[in-house]
Amino acid sequence: MAVDVLIVDDSAAIRKILQRMLGQAGFSLGKVLEAGDGVEALEKMKNETVNLVLSDINMPNMDGIQLLSELKANPEFKHVPVIMITTEGGEAKVMEAVQLGAAGYVRKPFTADQIKEKLSGLF
Amino acid sequence: MMEQKLVVDALRSATEGVFSTMLGLEVDSGTPCTDTEDPGPSNGIIGLIGLAGGWVGTVTFCCTASLACRMCSRLLHAEFEQVGEEVLDAVSEMTNMIVGGFKTEAETYLGPLGLSIPTVVYGLNFAARTIGKEQWVVVPFSCGADKFEIKICLSRNRGLPRPTVTTAGHLAVR
Numbered sequence: 001m002a003v004d005v006l007i008v009d010d011s012a013a014i015r016k017i018l019q020r021m022l023g024q025a026g027f028s029l030g031k032v033l034e035a036g037d038g039v040e041a042l043e044k045m046k047n048e049t050v051n052l053v054l055s056d057i058n059m060p061n062m063d064g065i066q067l068l069s070e071l072k073a074n075p076e077f078k079h080v081p082v083i084m085i086t087t088e089g090g091e092a093k094v095m096e097a098v099q100l101g102a103a104g105y106v107r108k109p110f111t112a113d114q115i116k117e118k119l120s121g122l123f
Numbered sequence: 124m125m126e127q128k129l130v131v132d133a134l135r136s137a138t139e140g141v142f143s144t145m146l147g148l149e150v151d152s153g154t155p156c157t158d159t160e161d162p163g164p165s166n167g168i169i170g171l172i173g174l175a176g177g178w179v180g181t182v183t184f185c186c187t188a189s190l191a192c193r194m195c196s197r198l199l200h201a202e203f204e205q206v207g208e209e210v211l212d213a214v215s216e217m218t219n220m221i222v223g224g225f226k227t228e229a230e231t232y233l234g235p236l237g238l239s240i241p242t243v244v245y246g247l248n249f250a251a252r253t254i255g256k257e258q259w260v261v262v263p264f265s266c267g268a269d270k271f272e273i274k275i276c277l278s279r280n281r282g283l284p285r286p287t288v289t290t291a292g293h294l295a296v297r
Contacts, residue, residue: 087219088238089223107227108141109145
């Protein structure tokens with residue numbers, strides 16, 4: 001199954017790394033969309049269908065927690081799994097993301113194996 | 124400043140982890156020192172992130188353009204020989220990951236901390252200034268022939284109540 005993914009991070013470097021690591025982890029990539037913050041991500045989601053969102057937390061304009069909240073409150077998007085990939089490794093932030101419906105949580109720095117492990121149950 | 128050894132250990136651990144995991148590079152850390160002056164005139168690239176919460180401060184990652192290009196090349200699996208958007212973005216993200224790792228460890232004895240969005244400065248013979256007379260802890264590192272420094276200035280946020288969660292003896296106030 002080809003994975004159509006939206007990668008949300010204010011760092012273009014991290015977006016490229018994640019795309020590369022998804023390939024290294026053995027996932028067949030379909031569409032790969034990129035957004036630099038939550039606002040841009042929601043705009044992309046309105047116009048394109050994806051079956052996975054990878055999102056940073058600490059971003060300008062709209063952070064990843066608010067993006068997650070918006071996606072889970074929208075019947076059209078709430079079933080799309082969202083994996084948070086972030087430097088915010090504290091227990092409180094992880095719990096907040098999980099309670100809002102995040103499908104997983106990966107702390108930066110990360111490896112392709114960690115990405116694969118988090119996604120293995122989803123696809 | 125909180126106890127210096129805790130700060131240095133947390134910065135070393137975070138830096139070694141980020142370089143090893145994201146770049147496949149080993150780093151060696153040198154003897155840390157303290158400095159009451161702001162970082163002096165510099166050439167190269169500085170990544171800065173602010174910390175806020177019960178404690179406030181700034182962390183800077185200072186490296187040469189050469190090391191920045193090398194880091195970016197390793198990070199993106201492409202060759203970068205000049206500083207441009209990708210290299211600055213790579214320094215920004217490396218700074219973000221290092222400070223994020225430091226924050227996660229430091230929160231166990233400082234309480235919740237927030238991070239600012241990273242800022243990157245690139246140029247020749249520039250100087251940075253921080254308001255106040257706080258002490259900087261400077262941790263030098265080497266990565267092969269390249270050298271870089273991580274500097275941190277951290278003090279209690281006097282506008283907030285004293286933190287109540289501590290581990291024995293881990294907090295000191297100057």
